[in-house]
Amino acid sequence: xxxxxxxxxxxxVSSAKDILNNKILISQHIESGGIxxxxxxxxxxxxxxxxxxxxxxxxxxxxxxxxxxFVIIGLNIDLELQRFIFMCDxxxxxxxxxxxxxxxxxxxxxxxxxxxxxxxxxGKEYTKLVQEINKxxxxxxxxxxxxxxxxxxxDQRNMEEIYSFIEKIIYxxxxxxxxxxxxxxxxxxxxxxxxxxxxxxxxETVQFCQLTINKYKDMVLAYEN
Amino acid sequence: xxxxxEKISYExxxxxxxxxxxxxxxxxxxxxxxxxxxxxxxKYIDVSKLKGIIIYGEGRHFSSGxxxxxxxxxxxxxxxVDESGNVKVYAKWYIRFIDTFDKLYKLDIxxxxxxxxxxxxxxxxxxxxxxxxxxxxxxxxxxxxxTFGLLPGVLGSIRxxxxxxxxxxxELIFSGQLLNAEEAKACGIVEIIVGKRETLDYAExxxxxxxxxxxxxxxACVKQYIKALEEEI
Numbered sequence: 001x002x003x004x005x006x007x008x009x010x011x012x013v014s015s016a017k018d019i020l021n022n023k024i025l026i027s028q029h030i031e032s033g034g035i036x037x038x039x040x041x042x043x044x045x046x047x048x049x050x051x052x053x054x055x056x057x058x059x060x061x062x063x064x065x066x067x068x069x070f071v072i073i074g075l076n077i078d079l080e081l082q083r084f085i086f087m088c089d090x091x092x093x094x095x096x097x098x099x100x101x102x103x104x105x106x107x108x109x110x111x112x113x114x115x116x117x118x119x120x121x122x123g124k125e126y127t128k129l130v131q132e133i134n135k136x137x138x139x140x141x142x143x144x145x146x147x148x149x150x151x152x153x154x155d156q157r158n159m160e161e162i163y164s165f166i167e168k169i170i171y172x173x174x175x176x177x178x179x180x181x182x183x184x185x186x187x188x189x190x191x192x193x194x195x196x197x198x199x200x201x202x203x204e205t206v207q208f209c210q211l212t213i214n215k216y217k218d219m220v221l222a223y224e225n
Numbered sequence: 226x227x228x229x230x231e232k233i234s235y236e237x238x239x240x241x242x243x244x245x246x247x248x249x250x251x252x253x254x255x256x257x258x259x260x261x262x263x264x265x266x267x268k269y270i271d272v273s274k275l276k277g278i279i280i281y282g283e284g285r286h287f288s289s290g291x292x293x294x295x296x297x298x299x300x301x302x303x304x305x306v307d308e309s310g311n312v313k314v315y316a317k318w319y320i321r322f323i324d325t326f327d328k329l330y331k332l333d334i335x336x337x338x339x340x341x342x343x344x345x346x347x348x349x350x351x352x353x354x355x356x357x358x359x360x361x362x363x364x365x366x367x368x369x370x371x372t373f374g375l376l377p378g379v380l381g382s383i384r385x386x387x388x389x390x391x392x393x394x395x396e397l398i399f400s401g402q403l404l405n406a407e408e409a410k411a412c413g414i415v416e417i418i419v420g421k422r423e424t425l426d427y428a429e430x431x432x433x434x435x436x437x438x439x440x441x442x443x444x445a446c447v448k449q450y451i452k453a454l455e456e457e458i
Binding site: 091123125147171195219 | 296297298300301302311312315319327374375376377380383386387388389392393394396398399400402412413
């Protein structure tokens with residue numbers, strides 16, 4: 001099911017295929033400037049069920065879209081679901097849910113791509129975190145504390161609460177600004193955050209100058225009028 | 226040695242360089258501040274045999290960030306764009322300023338920011354370019370640039386991402402949310418919170434502890450240094 005509300009496209013999904021099947025539709029909405037965010041709502045068992053090629057296709061696509069992606073999690077997170085939610089920009093989870101840690105130590109259960117996504121998601125504490133997490137499950141509070149999720153929902157079906165968090169992110173921004181901020185983060189995702197070269201640190205500069213120039217044009221125009 | 230520039234003063238004492246943002250009360254980062262900062266780093270820090278650097282703001286605040294209208298104007302006037310309005314050549318002074326922040330971050334001696342009061346925008350980006358952030362109670366910090374149509378422009382997005390991970394960094398940068406000291410500590414942005422009158426004293430003690438440990442400084446070990454100092458205290 002697809003819903004469009006206030007520039008936010010919400011899709012109920014239960015597999016990666018559901019997303020891949022809607023990829024063209026979502027991309028068309030993004031290109032037309034019609035949507036500012038996309039949210040994937042998961043309420044029942046989630047299956048990746050993808051070939052390696054499809055997995056990469058989904059991963060690359062989510063790393064390249066120029067609007068933020070949200071996942072709204074309404075069930076306990078198993079390894080299958082971890083693979084998907086780590087690809088998204090923001091994670092919201094219903095209170096009382098947890099993430100399963102099949103082999104206690106996180107790094108033993110994650111493949112290389114997941115480890116990379118996880119490291120990007122939690123930052124420099126990554127190594128310490130994977131050593132520290134030595135439990136069978138992580139509660140919703142722990143997921144928030146470790147920055148694995150961004151927000152805990154009182155009720156996953158309460159769309160107002162979901163939209164309220166999404167609006168905090170996209171509120172009062174023009175689509176061009178959202179695109180340029182996201183482009184900056186996409187570059188970090190694609191090239192890594194341990195940048196040491198000049199080119200690496202210019203990703204932000206490019207988008208910052210572009211936005212500043214746009215503001216400057218508005219300023220000049222306002223002055224002339 | 227004490228150097229007094231228009232917006233920054235700089236002093237070396239016991240092999241520690243003190244960079245003081247000196248434009249109270251708000252310590253706004255004007256284009257003049259940017260030039261002063263580049264001069265301090267290129268002319269003094271680059272050539273000194275320092276063992277550490279401490280950065281703080283004169284008065285109650287660290288810095289309320291850039292004067293946005295002036296910044297937009299000066300970047301607008303000094304950046305070259307093509308016919309479609311896309312940036313072709315960046316303003317040289319701006320690139321030098323970014324490289325100055327990057328240089329501070331990459332130094333192999335401890336760089337400590339002492340955060341009191343307001344520390345936002347490019348002020349916060351300067352603090353993020355340090356290796357250690359000592360925060361006074363009641364401080365407020367964050368990157369609100371997106372709320373006025375921009376995004377951080379002095380490496381704030383990459384430094385915050387490295388520090389707290391992309392998910393939290395995106396949340397903070399997109400929303401422009403400001404954090405109080407406790408929230409910043411919970412995210413891992415500041416290392417320790419002390420009374421606002423004790424911040425500089427604490428930073429100097431920590432600096433002396435790191436220098437006197439005799440071991441090669443490693444910015445990945447900041448938490449261990451603070452833990453060891455706390456045990457000593």
